[in-house]
Amino acid sequence: MSQNRDHSGLHLPLIKPSTMISSVLTRPRPIVKSKRSADEHKLHRSQLKCAHIASNPTTPPSQSPSPSPSPSPSPSPSPSPHLATTQLPERNSINHVIRSHSRDRLYVHPLQWTSQHLHLLGCRFIDKSLLPRMRQRPGRHLSDKAADPSAQTALRHLADDLLCPGLTEFKTSMIQTFLMDGITHQGSDLPFRFGSHPVANLSTDGVFALSTADSTAYVMAYLDLKTVKSRRNTSGKLSRVNRLNPPVTRLRQKIQRRLHPSNEVEDPYIAAVLIALVQQRRPRDLEGVAWQSRILAASQNNEGSPDPPKWLKVCLLARPTGPRCLYFYTAQFSPAFLDKLEMPSRYYPSSEVIISVCRIPLLPTSKMALAINYMVSIIHSVEMSKEARHVENARPT
Numbered sequence: 104m105s106q107n108r109d110h111s112g113l114h115l116p117l118i119k120p121s122t123m124i125s126s127v128l129t130r131p132r133p134i135v136k137s138k139r140s141a142d143e144h145k146l147h148r149s150q151l152k153c154a155h156i157a158s159n160p161t162t163p164p165s166q167s168p169s170p171s172p173s174p175s176p177s178p179s180p181s182p183s184p185h186l187a188t189t190q191l192p193e194r195n196s197i198n199h200v201i202r203s204h205s206r207d208r209l210y211v212h213p214l215q216w217t218s219q220h221l222h223l224l225g226c227r228f229i230d231k232s233l234l235p236r237m238r239q240r241p242g243r244h245l246s247d248k249a250a251d252p253s254a255q256t257a258l259r260h261l262a263d264d265l266l267c268p269g270l271t272e273f274k275t276s277m278i279q280t281f282l283m284d285g286i287t288h289q290g291s292d293l294p295f296r297f298g299s300h301p302v303a304n305l306s307t308d309g310v311f312a313l314s315t316a317d318s319t320a321y322v323m324a325y326l327d328l329k330t331v332k333s334r335r336n337t338s339g340k341l342s343r344v345n346r347l348n349p350p351v352t353r354l355r356q357k358i359q360r361r362l363h364p365s366n367e368v369e370d371p372y373i374a375a376v377l378i379a380l381v382q383q384r385r386p387r388d389l390e391g392v393a394w395q396s397r398i399l400a401a402s403q404n405n406e407g408s409p410d411p412p413k414w415l416k417v418c419l420l421a422r423p424t425g426p427r428c429l430y431f432y433t434a435q436f437s438p439a440f441l442d443k444l445e446m447p448s449r450y451y452p453s454s455e456v457i458i459s460v461c462r463i464p465l466l467p468t469s470k471m472a473l474a475i476n477y478m479v480s481i482i483h484s485v486e487m488s489k490e491a492r493h494v495e496n497a498r499p500t
Contacts (some may be wrong), residue, residue: 153191197447212303213295213375214335215362221371226456228271228369253331258472265422265429286311286482287322293379299445305372305379313485320483321383323418324376328367332424335362335372342471367423368430368460377458378444380417381436416485420478429463431478 192198200223201209207219221227267457289312294301309325364370419432439453463474 163216165417169354174463187256189217193450195470196450197304197443199448199450212337212338213305213372214331215497216371216375217362218364218369218371221374224374224456225453226374226434226458228374230368230460230462257467258475262468262471264426265465287314293324293383295375297377297444298383298447305376307376309382311482313482318380320455320485321380322482324380325422326376326419328370328421329424330364331366331370335359360460368421372456373419373432374434374456376418377419377432377434378436380419381415381434382441382444384415385416386442410471415441416443418478418482418485427465429465430462431461431474432458433461 176442179375192202204223208215209220209223216401259413290311291307293305293307293310295305297303297305307324308327308330311323312319312324358375412436414437416433416435421432423430434456436456437450437453440456443449443451443453461474461478463478
């Protein structure tokens with residue numbers, strides 16, 4: 104082997120690189136003995152066994168635990184509405200309908216409802232002529248507030264203010280001042296309940312309640328349909344990344360155009376607001392408990408059958424975008440209709456909900472006074488059931 108001399112004068116052997124690599128690769132590695140004790144090995148094996156059992160829920164017969172004494176049989180409780188989506192829904196229930204139309208977007212915000220939602224829920228608009236029917240009623244007269252000359256002037260100013268562009272809050276206050284005593288403004292938001300808990304917040308331009316000596320009932324909502332259209336457009340905004348993608352933008356615009364109803368007077372969002380309004384009218388002790396279940400529980404306890412709750416009526420006043428008029432809506436909802444929303448996995452047959460639409464002209468003032476007088480009489484005729492009044496009185500103040 105050749106030698107090399109360094110700067111200190113020592114003779115060092117020359118080692119080839121191939122020899123160095125082979126020596127490193129063939130060098131025996133030191134054997135490191137495991138320092139785990141016997142207890143640690145047992146713990147490790149038990150952890151592996153638990154992990155295997157967790158990944159395989161079915162326990163073999165050899166490893167099945169000894170059966171423990173079972174408690175006395177008890178009747179199975181009714182399914183919780185919060186677990187309605189995890190259980191197999193009954194045929195023709197709302198959850199069953201949603202699954203049957205899996206290719207359609209049904210479980211969406213009410214702003215994105217279409218006529219298909221109204222058809223599946225069993226809601227329908229009917230345009231009823233208001234003034235001819237009122238003329239056919241003999242002996243009907245205007246109230247003192249509408250027949251007074253000063254009221255005629257106030258009506259004329261109200262029509263001008265509603266027709267002119269302005270703040271929605273101002274228009275709501277104008278309607279509030281004209282409504283008779285006992286109807287108060289309660290805010291602008293309504294929770295929409297599905298499965299006994301709120302799933303969406305519906306924005307309106309005013310919610311009004313009828314206050315009596317022993318109760319307060321939500322009876323009417325006010326909507327500006329131009330504002331509803333603006334909210335619907337802003338509900339489907341694209342992110343900055345998708346704005347730079349023309350195909351995605353065109354597809355989104357196509358979907359948005361489909362959401363706008365062909366007739367704004369029959370906007371599905373109006374039906375959603377009416378449903379949310381009547382849900383606020385329902386007694387608190389009936390939320391999440393179907394009426395049939397309450398009758399069954401009363402029969403098992405040898406109690407008399409409770410009085411069936413009455414149908415609940417609600418109203419809505421809407422201002423369209425174009426015509427110089429208002430639209431007044433009334434609808435009555437059966438207890439079974441509310442039950443199928445509270446328990447969406449159960450089927451409750453209910454009759455069709457008819458939403459009546461009446462046109463209120465803003466000019467001339469005489470026709471407007473006649474129509475508004477009739478509208479106010481309808482609102483004041485809304486009464487809560489005896490059961491609802493009892494619940495309202497029991498609520499803490």
